[in-house]
Amino acid sequence: MHNNNIQPDLSVQIAGITFKNPVIAASGTFGYGQEYAGLIDVSRLGGICTKGLTLHPREGNRGRRLHETASGLMNSIGLENPGIPAFIEQELPAMLELGPRVIANLSGSTVEEYQEGARLLSATGIDMIELNISCPNVKAGGMAFGLCPADAATVVQAVRRVCDKPLMVKLSPNAPDLVGVALACINAGADALSLVNTFKALAFDIRRRTPIFDHVTAGLSGPAIKPLALRMVWDVCAAVQVPVVGMGGIASTEDALEFFMAGATAIQIGTATFSRPSTMIDIIEGLEQYMETERISHLSELSLQDRE
Amino acid sequence: MHNNNIQPDLSVQIAGITFKNPVIAASGTFGYGQEYAGLIDVSRLGGICTKGLTLHPREGNRGRRLHETASGLMNSIGLENPGIPAFIEQELPAMLELGPRVIANLSGSTVEEYQEGARLLSATGIDMIELNISCPNVKAGGMAFGLCPADAATVVQAVRRVCDKPLMVKLSPNAPDLVGVALACINAGADALSLVNTFKALAFDIRRRTPIFDHVTAGLSGPAIKPLALRMVWDVCAAVQVPVVGMGGIASTEDALEFFMAGATAIQIGTATFSRPSTMIDIIEGLEQYMETERISHLSELSLQDRE
Amino acid sequence: MADSSTCHHDRAFLSCTIVANAPIHTVPGEGLVTEMQVSWEGPVPQPGQFFMLRLERSGVLLGRPISVLGYRNGLVSFMIAERGKGSRELVTARAGEAIELSGPLGNTWPVPPLGDGPIALVGGGIGIAPLIYLSERLPPGSFHFYGGFRSKPYGLEGFPPESLTLASEDGSVGYRGRIPDVFNPAGFRAVYACGPTPMLKRIAEVCGQAPCYISLEERMACGVGACLGCTVRTTRGNRRCCVDGPIFPAAEVLFDA
Amino acid sequence: MADSSTCHHDRAFLSCTIVANAPIHTVPGEGLVTEMQVSWEGPVPQPGQFFMLRLERSGVLLGRPISVLGYRNGLVSFMIAERGKGSRELVTARAGEAIELSGPLGNTWPVPPLGDGPIALVGGGIGIAPLIYLSERLPPGSFHFYGGFRSKPYGLEGFPPESLTLASEDGSVGYRGRIPDVFNPAGFRAVYACGPTPMLKRIAEVCGQAPCYISLEERMACGVGACLGCTVRTTRGNRRCCVDGPIFPAAEVLFDA
Ligand SMILES: Cc1cc2nc3c(=O)[nH]c(=O)nc-3n(C[C@H](O)[C@H](O)[C@H](O)COP(=O)(O)OP(=O)(O)OC[C@H]3O[C@@H](n4cnc5c(N)ncnc54)[C@H](O)[C@@H]3O)c2cc1C
Numbered sequence A, B: 001m002h003n004n005n006i007q008p009d010l011s012v013q014i015a016g017i018t019f020k021n022p023v024i025a026a027s028g029t030f031g032y033g034q035e036y037a038g039l040i041d042v043s044r045l046g047g048i049c050t051k052g053l054t055l056h057p058r059e060g061n062r063g064r065r066l067h068e069t070a071s072g073l074m075n076s077i078g079l080e081n082p083g084i085p086a087f088i089e090q091e092l093p094a095m096l097e098l099g100p101r102v103i104a105n106l107s108g109s110t111v112e113e114y115q116e117g118a119r120l121l122s123a124t125g126i127d128m129i130e131l132n133i134s135c136p137n138v139k140a141g142g143m144a145f146g147l148c149p150a151d152a153a154t155v156v157q158a159v160r161r162v163c164d165k166p167l168m169v170k171l172s173p174n175a176p177d178l179v180g181v182a183l184a185c186i187n188a189g190a191d192a193l194s195l196v197n198t199f200k201a202l203a204f205d206i207r208r209r210t211p212i213f214d215h216v217t218a219g220l221s222g223p224a225i226k227p228l229a230l231r232m233v234w235d236v237c238a239a240v241q242v243p244v245v246g247m248g249g250i251a252s253t254e255d256a257l258e259f260f261m262a263g264a265t266a267i268q269i270g271t272a273t274f275s276r277p278s279t280m281i282d283i284i285e286g287l288e289q290y291m292e293t294e295r296i297s298h299l300s301e302l303s304l305q306d307r308e
Numbered sequence C, D: 001m002a003d004s005s006t007c008h009h010d011r012a013f014l015s016c017t018i019v020a021n022a023p024i025h026t027v028p029g030e031g032l033v034t035e036m037q038v039s040w041e042g043p044v045p046q047p048g049q050f051f052m053l054r055l056e057r058s059g060v061l062l063g064r065p066i067s068v069l070g071y072r073n074g075l076v077s078f079m080i081a082e083r084g085k086g087s088r089e090l091v092t093a094r095a096g097e098a099i100e101l102s103g104p105l106g107n108t109w110p111v112p113p114l115g116d117g118p119i120a121l122v123g124g125g126i127g128i129a130p131l132i133y134l135s136e137r138l139p140p141g142s143f144h145f146y147g148g149f150r151s152k153p154y155g156l157e158g159f160p161p162e163s164l165t166l167a168s169e170d171g172s173v174g175y176r177g178r179i180p181d182v183f184n185p186a187g188f189r190a191v192y193a194c195g196p197t198p199m200l201k202r203i204a205e206v207c208g209q210a211p212c213y214i215s216l217e218e219r220m221a222c223g224v225g226a227c228l229g230c231t232v233r234t235t236r237g238n239r240r241c242c243v244d245g246p247i248f249p250a251a252e253v254l255f256d257a
């Protein structure tokens, strides 16, 4: 039993970086950190991942970009972003003022583009790079790299060479051999893993009798995917020793606890913030309360993985 | 434009068998056809798949068997069934009286067990065998066969040899190469394909701090998976020429129409029957009405696949 | 499963209307308990049976099994306790809302065996509901009602005090403790019990081979025997709680299996 | 996206209560239209702004963007039309229910340019809502309201007939046809329009380079500029409907892009 007078310590370490709590805003759902100001106290978050960044500016996809399904959200944004130089100049300074750890989510269509993006980001004040090899929404937008261990290793290795920042690799649930990709990323130098990105999904417009999205398929997120994401986080945590950041449909403290039980070191929250902007704050408070009630001094005690 | 005075014809053909409408009760969700009597008019269904049958009786799994998630249901029944001989003697006669086409869902843990089961079922009045190579809930319960093209081909070939009935193979969404498995099954003699079975998923009991299910993972079904299932049905329909029976989360006429747009010849409905027992009847009526309003003479016109 | 071919035309799936839904118990921290009345034009439910209830606008996937508390003139009533998301939806639903009902489902309390002595009705918390409906069919004075609650009791106001034994975990009424601590089956012709599984297990133990019937709770998806999700392990093998139960002879249930 | 670093402390996310939700229009087959009043202790909304609304007990995932119809003394009002599942939930919600609001969000109708002539408010169906709120801030007699409806009109009872031009597709009121068929921007100092996209497109066409502002509808997830899901293609590149709009100069919008 643990001392019950100690204030619960929610801080977690990932690749040498201390997060004051394990709740991180997921890439693509929290802009560059300012957008939710006024609705919630952004400074309380453990970390914020930027929208997926590419070396050059991208306009994103045409046509419909969002579609709601049962407890799920399909998106086909297509990595719209101002490009890394513009991000560094226009968005990053304010983002670094916010307080939460800043994680740059990096995408690319070629190894060189990833590498050059990582080089630029490495020279800034960001705390970590999250290498997105799992975006399902652009033709050459990373997911191709995330689907097979060898390709994943290539891009991780290339980025690792030019990147002084802690490197987290974000995995795709669409990879046929997810654990294989995970291990390949670690061998290639990843300090941490995050998963899952969105699931490849499809929806049709009944009226127009066409796919809803111009690119036909789109990425599914939200509570619908939680049981699938949790299973994948469990599988990956069982296979690796590096910290794993779990996500996929987390919307409540109970959901969050399940991911810590699966072995995650921290969690990210995306779609649930859309449903209820206070979700991340509610979870931070909920975890704190749970640790007090259950007399848990660190969330890692919850893990059901047999890890040394 | 089609003649608008013609009564819509909902009938579909699968492997030479005519179904009076394309709405089929999914295996494991409709018992042996009698259970929902009184709540709905079972005779109106196009077809009914039996609970998964094995040569020998099975007790099924211990511990919790059901868990509800956001718009989803996890189950770990473990193929509880009385064995094929008892099924043939005690359940089948009444089932054949019901009116809808009778499809026997066949499982096994060895090729020989599948083969012997198929032999017994072939000698009965059933209309079709649905070969379940995709049950995620028993250690040796079929899913192993459904995960790789070569194994799938082995079991399909073996069953095909002893089976005079039309043979439909039910695919697992957990297969890393779903289309590869689909093609292998057709090469091995499958007359039709059905998909998807449940997705491998995980949930924890927050209070007891254990997995909810004794077998840790369980199968996810219901509206949550619809966008994923639809994508898989689309991919398989694009690759094959045999009829495809689509399922996964269908709960409304609109959902059903999406599967026909993806190229499915018929559909199965499972979890939604639990939510609202009238779902299948509502969909049969909804499709009829849609065909009248939209002046569609056959549902195959809805397919967006380029098939000859 | 040989009985799965029985015809069940004594039941229906109907879209109904909530006629009333009034709180009868509200202890802070324990959740709400309401009595809900629903218009029901289907077959008359018998004591021990249940319905699957789901609001038309439901935010949960599955209907929830709820025992019949009473029935009169096309109105079926339920006593519902707030536990998780599904029951919260039900206790907070309002009169006028549409609700879908499948039922009546499951078996009924068996007729008491011939013999001497009163009958014991043993209810834990919300488990009193199907026993209240049963008591309506029993001659007055022929039964004694044991009611166990976490704190304040509810739902038993209609019973004469001499036919009631109450217990509460916090001592706020009757015996401080749990019902199995004070219940003795000696002298009773038969025991009918419903409540949390640990309570039923203890009741079954003290009853031994004496006539004792218990109504069990299992997670259900279909409620009609189709999904095999609600298995109860018994001395006669797997039984489905929803159609072979929810009422079982206590001696047949394998609690630790 | 350079403006995404602007501070937005003039808004809040609050759990509120529905004070009233009364049907104002019920044409069979067209769905219900209600006027909903919600207690709101946050910043005062301006005409043209909207909130994201989601019932606490919601069965849908995302909040729905709804324009402000009016505001007075801590009560914000909305006019809501039933379309799909999300709006159905809102129109059938009852007084007393808990609802979560984020807002006020988005930009506001720009101040009319200096000049002569009245201002035209052009609303199609439920699109009249943000124009009604705008009209409260305009001097009486300074505007003319064009309202287009599928069938019977609603929501415009408060306006003097001489300031109103109505059209209906089925001829049940005013001109038979659509508003763009009868609307001529000549003589108006500025045009403010909201309604279905095809209508706005035609209004934008007839207005050409004359001052015309249109409030656009796009599917939204966040409502605050974070998800990039609500893109509007304009002559100045991609804009986010939720923060760069919903109001845009008509001449800047690329409708067919
Ligand atoms: C035959 C029968 C008759 C019944 N009759 C009645 C009746 O008359 N009145 C009545 O009120 N009830 C009755 N019940 C019980 C009722 O069906 C349940 O209370 C209800 O289904 C619970 O649903 P829920 O969504 O509210 O709770 P759930 O969400 O299913 O949760 C139930 C409990 O489990 C907990 N829980 C949920 N998820 C987890 C998790 N991941 N880890 C740990 N704990 C978890 C919840 O917090 C809660 O305490 C009956 C049940 C049966 C089988």
Ligand SMILES: Cc1cc2nc3c(=O)[nH]c(=O)nc-3n(C[C@H](O)[C@H](O)[C@H](O)COP(=O)(O)OP(=O)(O)OC[C@H]3O[C@@H](n4cnc5c(N)ncnc54)[C@H](O)[C@@H]3O)c2cc1C
Pocket (backbone or CB within 6 Å): A204, A205, A206, A207, A208, D050, D064, D065, D066, D067, D068, D078, D079, D080, D081, D082, D083, D084, D085, D086, D087, D088, D126, D129, D130, D216, D217, D218, D219, D220, D246
């Ligand atoms: C800034 C802004 C302000 C607004 N202000 C108001 C307002 O004041 N009042 C108001 O009533 N509304 C307003 N709206 C519109 C309102 O937000 C939408 O009507 C609402 O979000 C629709 O949600 P829903 O769930 O009801 O419908 P959805 O389910 O999203 O459906 C909307 C429409 O699309 C159809 N549809 C859904 N799925 C499909 C599919 N797969 N294929 C084909 N068609 C489909 C539906 O049948 C329906 O006609 C505003 C919108 C915006 C962006």
Ligand SMILES: Cc1cc2nc3c(=O)[nH]c(=O)nc-3n(C[C@H](O)[C@H](O)[C@H](O)COP(=O)(O)O)c2cc1C
Pocket (backbone or CB within 6 Å): A026, A027, A028, A029, A051, A052, A053, A073, A075, A077, A079, A105, A132, A135, A170, A196, A197, A198, A220, A221, A222, A223, A225, A247, A248, A249, A250, A268, A269, A270, A271, A272, D221, D227, D229
């Ligand atoms: C609108 C939207 C945009 C997203 N954009 C990105 C992105 O740019 N880069 C990325 O790695 N993930 C992106 N994601 C995926 C999320 O970061 C997250 O992995 C996924 O949504 C699952 O988590 P959730 O269910 O909590 O949303 C996006 C998700 C959504 C919904």
Ligand SMILES: Cc1cc2nc3c(=O)[nH]c(=O)nc-3n(C[C@H](O)[C@H](O)[C@H](O)COP(=O)(O)O)c2cc1C
Pocket (backbone or CB within 6 Å): B026, B027, B028, B029, B051, B052, B053, B073, B075, B077, B079, B105, B132, B135, B170, B196, B197, B198, B220, B221, B222, B223, B225, B247, B248, B249, B250, B268, B269, B270, B271, B272, C221, C227, C229
């Ligand atoms: C309780 C339950 C039991 C099932 N049992 C079987 C089975 O025995 N054999 C089988 O092939 N599929 C089985 N399935 C899978 C369904 O037939 C179907 O493939 C799956 O549930 C997806 O469809 P749905 O979302 O409409 O339920 C079962 C599903 C559920 C929910």
Ligand code: FES
Pocket (backbone or CB within 6 Å): C219, C220, C221, C222, C223, C224, C225, C226, C227, C228, C229, C230, C231, C240, C241, C242, C243
């Ligand atoms: S709940 Fe489906 S068999 Fe009992």
Ligand code: FES
Pocket (backbone or CB within 6 Å): D219, D220, D221, D222, D223, D224, D225, D226, D227, D228, D229, D230, D231, D240, D241, D242, D243
């Ligand atoms: S709705 Fe998210 S950016 Fe506009």
